Amino acid sequence: MQFTTPLKHNSVKIMLLGSGELGKEVAIEAQRLGIEVIAVDRYPNAPAHLVANESYVIDMKDKSQVLETILRVKPTYILPEIEAINIEALFEAEALGFTVIPNAEAVNKTMNRKNIRKFAAEELGLKTSGYRFVKTLDELKEAAEHIGFPCVIKPVMSSSGHGQSVARTYEDIENSFEIAKEARGDASELIIEEFIDFDYEITLLTARNEKETVFCEPIGHIQKDGDYIFSWQPMEMSETAKKRAQEIAKKITDGLGGRGIFGVELFIKGDEVYFSEVSPRPHDTGMVTMITQSQSEFALHVRAVLGLPLGFRFYGGGASAAYKAKSESFNPVFDIEEECFAEDSYIRIFGKPESHKGRRMAVVLTFGEAQEALKRAKTLIEKIKDRDYRETVEEKAAQEENEESNIFRKIANILLGK
Template structure:
C-alpha cells in the first residue's frame, strides 16, 4: 500500500556511493533525515547521512538495523542481494520492491523481459561455455559482444569479438554469459523515467552519450537527434515504467541505428547520464526520485538551458586541482571518494550555455580531458 512519507522522516539508502550521496543531499534540502547501509564507514553517502549502518549487503542483521531506522527504504545500485531485498520488501517499507532488481541483475533476464514489451533489442543468446559460444556465433554472427550475465559495469565483464581469431583466443570467463550481436549504432541515447508510488510518471529530456574506453565521458542535452526519435525514446521509457510496475527511477540506455531504437540496458536507479538534470532541469533526477518514493507530487522536468555533462575520473583529479581557475561558471560536483584511482568516477562537471555547441566548446577548451 502506498504511503506519503513527510519531510522530517528518515529515508534509508542501500549503498553508500555517489548516487546515494546525491540522493541524500537533495533529500536533506527537502527536510528528510538519512540512514545508509554500506560495508565501509565514511562512504560518499555516509559522509552526509545522519546514521551509518556498516554492514554487508547480504547481512540481514544490517538490513534489520536499517529498517528500524527508516520510514522508507530505497537503493542506489542494483547489486543488492535478492535475500536482502526480499526481506526488506516483506518487513519494511521499500516501495520499489525487489522484482525489478531481480530482472536487472541478470542481463539475459533483462533482455527477455524487454522483449515481452515488444521492444527491440540486439539478437542475443545465453552462453555458459566456450562450446555454447561457438554455437551462438553461428546464429548471431560477428562482430558480437560477450557479457557476463551478472555484475560488470563501465565495460568490465565484456569482450568485443570482432573476428573468429578473437573468438578462438578468448579465455572463457567460466561464469554464465550472454552473447549479443554488435549494433552499428549512429548514436547512444538515454532517457530517465520516474514513476511515483501514486503512478504519476515523468521523463527527462533525452540525452546523447559519448563513451571513452567503455566509460561514459559526456552527455549532451538536448540530444542531437530529431523530435521523432526523442519522442520515441521517451515513449519507450514510459512503456517500460508501466510494464515493469516501476516505482522510483529507471534509466533506459538506447542505440540509435538508421532511425530505429534498440534498448541496450536498464538501470533501476538514478543514472550517470542523468546528472545533467542537477542544474539544467527544473527538477533533478535525485529530487524526482525522492518525491517518487515518498509519495509526493512529481516536479517539472522541463530543461531550462542546454548542457553538457563531463565525467571526472581518477586521472582527472590532479589536473582539475591545478586548473580549477578555469572552471568559470561550470558546476563542479565531487563525490568525496578517498582515493583517485585510474578510471574511477570521482565527480562530474555540468557546462551550461546558450546552445549545446557552446557547451561542448566550453568543455573542449578546458584541457582537463585531453
C-alpha cells in the same frame, strides 16, 4: 503530504543501499525536504556517508547483514543504489512490510541482464538486438558464429560496463571470454549480443510515481569500455525517434512498476529505436541534469519516491565530463585550475576516500548549447590533475602517525580529567 524533521520518533527515513556519488546527491535532495537519510555501503566514508544523518558499513551481498541493518533502522523507504546487493534480503524486507524502491522484483529483473532482456524482449515485445546466453567458452564460440561478427559480450551481472567487450573476429572470442570472466563475480552466464550499427545511443530518464510518468530530455553519451565519460542534453534526434523512445521507456517502466526514476538506455538507428538496458535508480549519465533542469534526476527520484508532483523546467543544454583518477592515492588531492569555476560551469568532487587508476572521482558540468557545452566540458576536464601514488603513500604514513598521536592525546586528557 506531511513533512517531518530528522532524528525524531516520527521521522520519514530513506535508507540508501549503496552510497556512491549518485547516492550522495539523492541524500542531499532528501535532506532538503527534512528526510532522515541512512547511508549504507561496503566501505567507510563513502560519498553519501559524508552527508547522511547515519551511516553503516556492511557486506552488501550478505543477506543477514542487510536484513539486520534494515530491521535496526526501520526505514520508511529502501533505495537500492547499486546492483551488488543481496536480492533475497530485499524480497524478505518487502514481505515484512518495508517499501523497496521501485520494488524488489524490479531490482531483481534489472540487476541481471538475462532477466531484463527476457522480460523486455519476450514478455513486453520490445525491439532489441539479437542475443543468446552462454556459460562456457565452447558455447560462446558457437553462439558467436550464430550471431555474427562483430558481437558484444557481457557478463549477465556487472556494473558500469565492467567485463564488456566487442569481439570483431573469431580470434577475439577467447580474450572477450576472459574479460567477462574476471568481472562477472557470482554470475555464471554471459550474454552475447548482435552488434547494432546504431547512429547513437541515449539515456532517457523516466520518472514515475504511480500517478504520472515524465520524461527528461534525451541524454547523449560517450562510453569507454562500457563506462560513461561524457554526456550531454538534449541529444538531437527526430521527433519520430523521440516519441518511439518515450513509448519504449513507458512500457518498460510500467512493466517494472513502483516509484522512482529509471535510466532507460536505448540505441537509435535513424527513426528505429532498440531497447538496451534499464536501471531503476539515477543514472551516471544523468549527472548533467544538475545544471540543465530545475529538478535534477536526483530531486525527481526523491519526489517520485514520496509521491510528489514531477513537473520541472528544462533550462537549456548542458554537458558533463567525468574525471577519472590517473593514479592511486590513500589521500586523494586534486589540482584544479580556476577556469573550472567559470560562471557557466560547476565542478563536483565526490569525496571518495581513496582513488585508483580509472576510478571516477569528480564531474565537470557546463551550461550552454549541447555541443558547445560538450566541447567546453572536454576542455575543462583536462584542467584537473591528481597527485601520484608515491607521494600519497608518504601522506598516508604521516596521517596514520597523526591519528595515533591524537588517540594518545585524548586518552591522556581523559586520565587527567580534562
